[in-house]
Amino acid sequence: MEKLSKRIAALDLIKGMSVIGMIIIHTLLIYANVKSQSETVIGSFIVFLGRGTSIFLICMGITFMTSSHQSLKSSIKRGGLLLFAAFFMNFMKFIVPAVLGFAPDNFIQKYGWHGPIEQQYMYLVMLGDILQLAGISLLFVGFIREYVKNKYGILAIGLLIALVSREVSGTIIDYPVINYITDLFFSNDYPAYIYFPVFPWMSFIIIGMFFGKWFLELNHDSKKLFRNMLYVGLVFVAIGAPLVFGFDTYNYNGFYHMGPGGVIYFAGWTLIFLWIIFRITAKMKDNKFTSLLKYCSRNLTSMYMIQWILISWGKGIFGYRQHSIGSVLLLIILYMILTFSVQKLLDLLKKKKPVIVLEQPISVDETVLK
Template sequence: MNPQKKKNRILAIDFVRGFSVLAIIPVHCMLIYGSSEAWGSFIGQIIRVMEKGTPIFLVVMGISFAFSSRNSFSTAIKRGLSILALAYSLNIIRFVIPLSIGIIPDSFVLRNRLTLGDPYNYVYFFLLGDILQLAGLSLLLMAVINKISKNKYVILFFVLLIVSVSKELSGYRVGHPVLDYLCDLFWGNKFNIYFPVFPWVSFILIGLFFGKWYKELNQDAVKMYTWMWRIGLLFVTAGIGLCSYNYEYHFGDYYHLGPGGFVLLIGINLLVVWTGHIIVKFCKHNKFFELLYFASRNVTVFYIIQWILIYWGIALFGVSIKNEYTILMIIVLVTLTTFSILYLKKIGMKYLKNQKKHRMQNSLS
């Protein structure tokens, strides 16, 4: 295998994932701090576009799973369960604790259509479904699919099946609180779950499809990325056609899209991944690239840190901020603080590693 091909592939994947990681802080800051006026500003409109970049992370997650040494059935199940545990632990830190000590204001509680002073509010925020819940459940699902068949076309079949039927399943419940919550996790249409597994897992599975294809092509990046932009264009064309036919059904709600919306976004994100490959291939390596690679390698920790900073930051900044430049200042502050914590963590881990190595050398001398 050509080592340069392997290097280019990894850097291209890290590049687009790192870019998507950087985009989450502006989106989350606007979601939590911004008023409708801020969303309607020029900066708010840019962030609306950035919000649509969430699927990039999911596509790359699928590609990475194909190459992971931890993609056996048992390992994937354990990873999925550990991510789910992490997801609900994060909900305690960013929601439950701030709510219990009065950091989260009444207006934020009311925005979620909850009743002030109701003990159920703690349950609601603890169970709130976000990207980590999706990632954990998707790993469990991928473990099962990978167990059933390792054929890439079986995975593509599941992508098309999930995209086709998810809108019809959307919102279905059985009438039991526990089972209804599970239904919401998988195909809910309310905002207690932002990323229901069906159809959001389709982004991860399309990434897994290309990851497996890349391996079958003997890691020929040129062929894989060529097919990626071709299929991306095909999906974009089909998605535009479906959304034009019935926009409300196919693209009316970004978090609960119809088949046309997901086909369109899958196509766009495949083209974005291909664009990342082109940029890494033809642009000279620079400090900004290094920043993206660093963010990509620390994606989970980055995600957790920025959410904690944003929610605990409500105590300092409040919510429903109208001035978009104030929110821009908060975005810069949260971004710098997040990277500072990550670098301190890196330095601390390096120090502990050196200390451990030093102790081992002393014990042998």
């Protein structure tokens, strides 16, 4: 059994891999032309990898339950800090290039804006990314952890959110500020586009919490936990597949706004994938590569923000969705180097002391996320 207290070592490596993966995926999505994304083997494979968001969210739920920070107050505080980080990232990604004049024209024209520039800036700041989902979820799942002690009760809540997600999708209350809040929860596309609405995406976090609770009940036995993930994953796929492929309009309807069948189906494959990765990483010895992955895991939130900001700024230099797959591969290497360089610079500036806003909400050994 691992020495690590209430900690699953494989999740460090999985989350570290997600950092490498997100740089690859986001570089392709921003710089590759349509042909490179959809008509090349490499581009199509990278786009496929971009469907791995559920891996991060389930890992987030597991580490949330096994974190040393168990108070409701701590969860709410970190949720608020993550929301602040999310809007700060959007400001740096979009507003800085727009104000300084190095946002490419075809990116601006993509949205077909006709209103005041201030309204356009507000739209960009409010775009809903994974950090908004994580922040809002922390404001709620802390109550689940505090008051729901039975693991099957936790699972039932997660599945219930998935089951009602299609019914509540598009809920709107016609007041300016409240509209945005309902957007974040139910994705009405007004006044901003939300990629990961709470309904249904919080389901994955709560499913992860179910397995985190199970891990504690198994006395931190990782082998048994991942074996149980495999069994549950197979059941989920068996239930979700006929719903997705037989009634796709209601149960799937696109990756970002899937219905109940889609959540169960994707959760099933995610659990199976996590079992496979556990079996692979269980045989891995500590080396420079695993140390790199663990470093990425410890700094996941900050590196997520860094790579998105750098990639967004680079549109002013390299253009937006104009490159062949060969050029994109070179840009991926460039942004790998830049992201790690900026993170190392931050390490020096903070003298290796973790910053709560960027680090604690997602570190495996500290608390919550990816």
